[in-house]
Amino acid sequence: xxxxxxxxxxxxxxxxxxxxxxxxxxxxxxxxxxxxxxxxxxxxxxxxxxxxxxxxxxxxxxxxxxxxxxxxxxxxxxxxxxxxxxxxxxxxxxxxxxxxxxxxxxxxxxxxxxxxxxxxxxxx
Amino acid sequence: xxxxxxxxxxxxxxxxxxxxxxxxxxxxxxxxxxxxxxxxxxxxxxxxxxxxxxxxxxxxxxxxxxxxxxxxxxxxxxxxxxxxxxxxxxxxxxxxxxxxxxxxxxxxxxxxxxxxxxxxxxxxxxxxxxxxxxxxxxxxxxxxxxxxxxxxxxxxxxxxxxxxxxxxxxxxxxxxxxxxxxxxxxxxxxxxxxxxxxxxxxxxxxxxxxxxxxxxxxxxxxxxxxxxxxxxxxxxxxxxxxxxxxxxxxxxxxxxxxxxxxxxxxxxxxxxxxxxxxxxxxxxxxxxxxxxxxxxxxxxxxxxxxxxxxx
Numbered sequence: 001x002x003x004x005x006x007x008x009x010x011x012x013x014x015x016x017x018x019x020x021x022x023x024x025x026x027x028x029x030x031x032x033x034x035x036x037x038x039x040x041x042x043x044x045x046x047x048x049x050x051x052x053x054x055x056x057x058x059x060x061x062x063x064x065x066x067x068x069x070x071x072x073x074x075x076x077x078x079x080x081x082x083x084x085x086x087x088x089x090x091x092x093x094x095x096x097x098x099x100x101x102x103x104x105x106x107x108x109x110x111x112x113x114x115x116x117x118x119x120x121x122x123x124x
Numbered sequence: 125x126x127x128x129x130x131x132x133x134x135x136x137x138x139x140x141x142x143x144x145x146x147x148x149x150x151x152x153x154x155x156x157x158x159x160x161x162x163x164x165x166x167x168x169x170x171x172x173x174x175x176x177x178x179x180x181x182x183x184x185x186x187x188x189x190x191x192x193x194x195x196x197x198x199x200x201x202x203x204x205x206x207x208x209x210x211x212x213x214x215x216x217x218x219x220x221x222x223x224x225x226x227x228x229x230x231x232x233x234x235x236x237x238x239x240x241x242x243x244x245x246x247x248x249x250x251x252x253x254x255x256x257x258x259x260x261x262x263x264x265x266x267x268x269x270x271x272x273x274x275x276x277x278x279x280x281x282x283x284x285x286x287x288x289x290x291x292x293x294x295x296x297x298x299x300x301x302x303x304x305x306x307x308x309x310x311x312x313x314x315x316x317x318x319x320x321x322x323x324x325x326x327x328x329x330x331x332x333x334x335x336x337x338x339x340x341x342x343x344x345x346x347x348x349x350x351x352x353x354x355x356x357x358x359x360x361x362x363x364x365x366x367x368x369x370x371x372x373x374x375x376x377x378x379x380x381x382x383x384x385x386x387x388x389x390x391x392x393x394x395x396x397x398x399x400x401x402x403x404x405x406x407x408x409x410x411x412x413x414x415x416x417x418x419x420x421x422x423x424x425x426x427x428x429x430x431x432x433x434x435x
Contacts, residue, residue, distance in 0.1 A: 041128075042126050042127070042128075042391060043391060043393065043395065043396075044127075044390045044391040044393065044395065044396040044399075045395065047390055047395065047396040047399030047400060047407055048395065048398070048399035048402070048403075057389075057390075057406065057407040057408075058406065059399045059403060059406055059407060060403050060406045061398070061399050061402035061403045061406075061424075062399070093425060098420070098421050098422045098425075099421045099425070100398050100402060100419075100420075100421035100422075100424040100425055101395065101398075101421075102393075102394035102395050102398060102425055102428060102429065103394070104393070104394075104395055105393060
C-alpha cells in the first residue's frame with residue numbers, strides 16, 4: 001500500500017514536468033489587438049510575413065509570425081518586450097541595421113496596437 | 125486611405141452617364157426574366173394541379189405557337205433592339221477633342237498610356253487611370269498577349285481586350301473618387317490578382333496630376349538609385365530621366381505615387397515594395413517578375429526607399 005501511494009503521488013508530478021512550459025502572455029497596456037490586425041491588413045505586412053489571420057498573401061521574405069507572441073527574441077537580436085516590439089515595428093533598421101524590413105508608417109499608438117495583435121499569436 | 129477602398133466594386137451602382145444605361149438594361153432584363161419565369165411557373169402549376177377544363181385548354185397546338193414561338197420572338201427582338209440602341213454609343217471611337225487613354229492588357233497587369241491630341245503616347249503609367257470628372261474619356265483597349273476584359277462596373281460596361289484588335293470604351297465619372305475594376309476574362313495564372321483603379325479628380329486637380337506625371341524622375345542621390353541600376357532593373361522597367369528604359373514591365377517613373385503594387389493587390393509602401401521585389405512569386409505566383417532572393421536586406425531597403433521617393 002505504501003508503494004502504491006508513493007506511485008500515485010509521484011506520477012502526477014512526473015507528468016506535470018513533461019507538460020509544455022507555460023509562457024506568460026505578453027500584453028501591451030491600453031492597446032487594441034483587433035485594431036492592430038486591421039492595421040496589419042491595411043499596411044500589407046503579409047507581403048513579407050506569413051500571418052495566421054491573414055489568408056493572403058503569405059510572403060516569405062520575413063519570418064512567419066505564428067508564435068511571435070512567445071518567442072524570446074525579435075529578429076534574433078532584441079529581447080521580445082512590448083516597448084521593443086513597438087519600436088521595432090516603427091523603425092526596424094535603427095534597431096537592426098541591414099534588415100530588409102523598413103521603417104513603417106505607423107504612429108506610436110498604431111505600433112502598440114500592432115504589437116498587441118502580435119502578442120495574441122501563440123504557438124498553439 | 126485604405127488601399128482596399130472601393131473594393132469590391134458594386135455592380136449596380138452607376139457613377140456616370142455611360143454606366144447608367146447599362147444598369148437600366150440590366151434591371152429591364154432582370155424584370156422581364158422574372159416575369160417570364162412567373163408565367164411559366166403559373167402555367168406549369170395549372171398543367172399539374174389545375175381543374176380539368178383549364179388543363180385541356182393547355183393541350184392545343186395554338187399555345188405552342190403563341191407561347192413557344194411568337195412570344196419569345198417578339199419579346200427577345202424588342203429587348204435586343206432596346207439593348208443595342210441604349211448601348212450603341214458606349215463603344216464608339218473618340219470624337220475630335222475627347223480625352224484618350226490606351227489601356228493594354230498584359231499578363232497580369234494593365235499598361236496605361238495617355239494619348240496627346242495627335243494620338244501619340246504622351247505619358248506612361250500602369251494599373252491606374254486618372255481622369256477628370258464630368259467629361260467622357262475614351263479608353264482604347266488592346267491586348268499584348270491573350271484575351272483580357274476590362275470591367276469598371278460603376279463607370280462602364282465590360283469590354284474585351286483582344287490581341288490584334290482595338291476596342292473602345294467610354295467612361296465618365298460625375299464625382300471625384302476611386303472606382304475599382306478587374307480583369308473579367310480568365311487570362312491564366314494570377315488572373316484574379318489583376319486589378320485596376322480609376323481615380324477621378326476635379327478638372328483642376330487632374331491638370332495638376334497630369335503636369336506632374338509628365339515630368340521625368342529627378343536626379344536622385346539616394347543609394348537605391350545606384351542599386352537599381354546595378355541590379356539591372358532597367359532591363360524591364362523604365363524610369364524616365366535615368367538610364368532605365370526597359371519596356372517589359374510597368375513604367376516606374378512615378379511608382380511612389382501609385383495607390384497599389386502588383387496591379388491593385390497590395391498597399392504601396394516601402395515594406396510591400398521590398399517584399400514584392402524580394403519574392404513577388406510568393407505574393408502573385410506566376411507573374412512575369414522573378415523573385416530576387418540574391419538581394420541583401422540593405423539592398424532591398426535602399427531600392428524600395430528609392431522607388432517610394434519617385435512620387
